[in-house]
């Protein structure tokens with residue numbers, strides 16, 4: 001089945017905070033809409049990556065619905081691009097960008113040290129002890145996320 005990419009949500013964390021996912025919405029051949037959640041660290045992401053890169057309006061083939069659903073696309077569909085959009089709408093740069101982004105953080109306890117938080121496909125990684133050995137969101141990642149939320153809020157206020 002073919003489908004057209006109509007909308008992309010910004011990436012967000014799952015409730016347990018462990019995976020970052022992005023929800024994509026497609027218009028199906030019969031005009032109805034169906035969504036799918038994509039996790040960049042999953043193997044099936046390789047099929048979707050070119051679609052996300054191509055952006056809104058991209059028409060894809062190889063789409064299967066999830067068993068028992070009419071509005072959920074199976075993320076394991078081996079999709080391919082049928083037609084790129086006539087007018088490209090590039091995605092703004094964010095954590096889901098294709099090049100890793102690194103932010104440097106001075107250590108809270110020893111300002112001479114610094115830690116680096118790197119986002120690659122929406123997955124943050126930090127060089128600090130807490131992240132490496134406990135494998136969970138450390139204070140640097142949390143601080144960065146907080147900062148981003150505030151920036152986003154400021155931008156929104158600036159619009160009004």
Ligand SMILES: [Zn+2]
Nearest residue numbers: 126128138140
């Ligand atoms: Zn850290």
